[in-house]
């Protein structure tokens with residue numbers, strides 16, 4: 001890129017880009033306002049312009065033109081990861097909305113799916129389920145495959161089968177030099193390693209190829225109790241998770257639903273303690289695993305064998321854009337003092353503004369480095385703590401973040417010191433997401449592929 005002193009004013013560079021690229025939207029364009037809105041709509045994005053590429057060739061042309069004009073580019077599929085992006089000013093950046101790269105092609109005999117980088121998980125599940133195959137999607141059908149896999153990706157099969165990043169068999173990516181590369185174990189293996197869990201900012205991914213698993217159905221469901229039962233449910237769940245086989249992946253949440261008319265009657269205005277998840281095992285084993293929790297007489301129990309295609313609805317994640325804020329951390333084993341700290345912070349007597357406080361069960365395959373894995377070979381820790389609240393304005397964002405930070409502070413004795421970038425809803429020290437050696441190698445690959453820092457990722461790597 002030209003040095004910043006030699007750059008023309010942003011408006012002139014945007015005008016030059018617009019002349020060359022018909023898919024560029026400036027603030028004067030009627031589509032600009034709709035396109036600039038991320039799913040995490042508490043973050044009000046105002047990029048210099050927005051690109052809407054419809055093909056990998058469009059992306060290549062965009063990167064070439066942007067490099068020549070000294071414009072930076074921020075790829076975004078859905079904006080589920082937009083909160084950390086708010087740490088960057090976008091007024092001299094082109095936001096690249098990849099929704100037009102929406103092809104999904106299943107190869108059932110090879111157990112592979114190829115998806116454009118604008119594809120959301122719901123579309124993948126819909127395309128693969130009729131073949132009795134499943135990808136390692138997460139809890140929400142509207143999260144994008146690209147951002148999810150670039151950051152790691154832990155879903156209901158994670159303890160059995162690892163991260164989604166490590167199920168990626170190839171990526172197609174336009175790097176800062178304007179080359180469209182197909183990277184896999186045999187082509188650009190360093191870049192392939194870095195892209196599988198190393199976050200955005202290495203280029204603009206145009207497509208991903210993923211391994212599929214022969215999963216047609218699974219034992220899955222939800223249990224819930226009134227919030228007053230938080231402590232005993234948490235203690236029992238921790239005991240279940242401590243001894244659980246890799247087949248079981250679950251989450252524990254304390255949820256405070258607002259009294260909004262659009263919420264289902266069953267949860268509107270209620271405060272609940274909820275356990276959900278999936279077990280890739282036979283019915284008898286699943287029964288035995290769930291027995292200690294069922295002995296606590298849940299008010300709701302939906303666990304049973306279900307089609308794998310229903311899993312993206314299990315967690316009740318909001319579909320529509322939602323103004324929210326939050327924070328997360330990784331925790332090790334939780335003892336009595338940890339239970340007391342968490343119950344005090346989010347249990348029935350807490351004055352909490354959070355929609356939910358969640359512990360996601362880690363371990364199993366997540367704790368072992370698979371052969372040929374990417375930069376996020378392992379995720380160390382026993383639980384990921386994720387705290388999220390609805391935050392329609394700046395004051396609410398601050399209130400939620402302050403509370404989340406306070407809670408995370410109170411859990412410091414049990415923190416691993418690591419980060420899981422997909423759950424980091426704000427700026428974090430990205431080096432803490434990787435072992436030191438992997439971090440150094442990741443930074444070297446980043447500098448080699450984007451020496452001028454043309455790409456703006458939600459998380460900052462330096």
Ligand SMILES: Cc1cc2nc3c(=O)[nH]c(=O)nc-3n(C[C@H](O)[C@H](O)[C@H](O)COP(=O)(O)OP(=O)(O)OC[C@H]3O[C@@H](n4cnc5c(N)ncnc54)[C@H](O)[C@@H]3O)c2cc1C
Pocket residue numbers: 075076077078079080081082085098117137138139140142143144145146147148150151152153154155199200201203204205206317318422423456457458459
């Ligand atoms: C409701 C909800 C449920 C979630 N559930 C889970 C879960 O179960 N498990 C889990 O691990 N995470 C989960 N997450 C976190 C989610 O994985 C991250 O927020 C992820 O970044 C979202 O990816 P995206 O593409 O949808 O978001 P985006 O905001 O579009 O992208 C996030 C970042 O990824 C990079 N990126 C995206 N597309 C490209 C591209 N084409 N080329 C290069 N870089 C790109 C960019 O740096 C971008 O800023 C959830 C988030 C939400 C809001």
